[in-house]
Amino acid sequence: MIDNLEQTFRWFGPNDAVTLNAIAQTGATGIVTALHDIPCGEVWPLEAIKERKALIENAGLKWSVVESVNIHEDIKTAGPLREEKIQHYIATLKHLAASGIRTVCYNFMPVLDWTRTHLDYGLSNGASALRYDAPALAAFDLFILARPGAFQDFSEAAQLAAKIYLEGLSADEKDQLVSTILAGLPGTDEVFTIDQFRAHLERYQSIGAAALKANLQYFLRAIIPVAEALGINMCIHPDDPPFPILGLPRVVCTEQDLLEVLNMCPSPSNGITLCTGSLGANPANDLPGIVERLGSHIHFLHLRNVCREPDGSFYEAEHLAGSTDMYLVMKAIILEQQRRKDQGREDIAIPMRPDHGHLLWTDRNFNTYPGYSLIGRMKGLAELRGLEMGIKRTLIA
Template sequence: MSKNTSQHYLYPTWRWFGPSDGVSLSEIKQAGAKGIVTALHHIPCGEVWSVEEIRQRQQTLEAAGFNWTVVESVNIHESIKIGASDRDQYIEKYQQTLRNLAKCNSRLVCYNFMPVLDWTRTQLAYPVEDGSTALRYDPTALAAFELFVLKRKGAEDQYSEQQQVAAEKYFLAMTEAEKEELQQTVLAGLPGTDEVFTPDEFNKFLERYEKVDTQQLRENLVYFLQQITPVAEEVSIKMAIHPDDPPFPILGLPRVVSTENDLQFITSQVPSPSNGITFCTGSLGGRTDNDLPGMIERLGDKIHFLHLRNVQHNADGSFHEANHLEGSTDMFAVMQAVINEQQKRVNNGRKDIAIPVRPDHGHQFQFDAERSFYPGYSGVGRLRGLAELRGLELGIRRMMQISNI
């Protein structure tokens, strides 16, 4: 790697949920982030983001010395995902939001295509070895919720007899408070909101997906991209789809953005520089069969945005979020693959070399015990993650530079 190339560092960013966020913009600046990742969470899903609203948020960020680097997320209405008769009107609104973002010089939009819920965990404060707490996914706890709290129709068909016995044992050992906490955790709504579905509300959402299997959801995603991508190209916006979290079917809902094959399919069906990927090592790392460094090597030219975090897989099928440089994902190999992709971009004359990256999630430490955060988005936990990732990046760059002298 040449000395010039070694200066093409990743662009460090930080997710901020707006004025009510528990971390202030001045604190984010001190954490070492250069750009902000945010959205207009107060605008209902499916409605147009006006130029006035976008500029107001931009002005807030610019006054604090930041740029709005990534829009995460412009959420997709459920009618688009299920292919309802009114989906085109919501797609038209989405197109207008992209045009308005472009008028304000926003050029990168992260989004996902997960049905109903943006992410699912069964525990938000799982204690880890150092005394901090982490987000955790336990398949037995989810089965207990689905079978005995949600009582989803047909759920029994999704579980073996052994799994059902384990789930019932788990459920019977829970207190009423623990059952309520599990329900609140699983049925949390969209990022940046305090919305939590009731079981009845959630079952009504599930009914809308009764005729939507994996193939149909995939076709609905391709249809969305076919309508959105020409507009994104026209206004020079890059769309970056986020993987499913967790990356496998749950609660009777299909998943279509979970594997390398999924990402290859999505980017090949509508080939365009505007149709790309948010590469999230935490979401994709939820599957042990995903080769993350290899995926970066093979899909790297489609990656517009990076979420870096780690998960620790356990023998019982559960996983929890580990420290950024620990866990089941080899973060050294991931970072090395990212830097190699940047080298390819330099060689190919691309301009988008400083890929935006953010530390995704973080443990809740005692430093932040008296503050309230959206789950996974504590201040000190992400500060530690950002510092570790920037140090890892610098170390690998220096190592690669020395080895090529």
């Protein structure tokens, strides 16, 4: 038999309602976390990293993956602080390596991280999930943000659907929509104001997809050689959702995008976070095929599922349901593990975490970050663990 995937759980630090002791009871052995209290673009102090690592290890767990060392907007926009912020990033990587932490997840999404319109979308069984509703996003973009040029990005049918959607909202529901879309980075309570967000959009008026890719390549060519020397695996997270929104370019949405990122700075340290939810929201993405063709570059796995709708909307489905065939994805991952074993590679136990769980039962008694309930994710982990074991027992005797 080949090694099992390393089962991990995301944890947002000492203030997370989901405690390390609770995570230890899920069967996970690894923690995925970050120093969320350090402002984006600043150096993570070595002592702070060691203190957080010790806290995790005292609970009988391992700090397996950093998610994320966020990238400052001046790096994404080639702003005046780009060189300084890249050096800060490198200093943080050196501190992580000195602490024995070797896998770093990051993304290159402009301004906003993953974007949803609803954080408590009711399901038929009484649970709730995260949702991206295309008419809701269009309503915000067209009529609340009133972004110049927004009408050019939507068909007449989409504009009408957005208008109807907005007319059905109360004042409180409009405010909730705004705060949901304009939430800042995961692990923080930051929410942009409309004026703050407009100022960010202003910076991107002259930055299209080609310019953003060029800025990503500049960043990678600066940090990947350092990461390789340190023995750190960098793994880019796909854009979520995997298409342009709110006038902002998105450049990590497809298999071709991922291949371009790998070719920007070829190195074993320049790799991928395979997020089956982010990529799965685009029906053109062949998830098992991506694993088969790019699997050697995968350093980290986010396994979740979404249920796609014809208008571009989607919601978080159960981990083994939804629009992505998780059996085929897991089978492709296991075959990649077998290839690594045959090649004599050591990174066979790829870190995997169940992403974005439903809000189930007593989860509602705790103030957890959206998508990061305890029981919902534990259910997903149990299902994925069973799927992995079943495939391995039948595929590789």
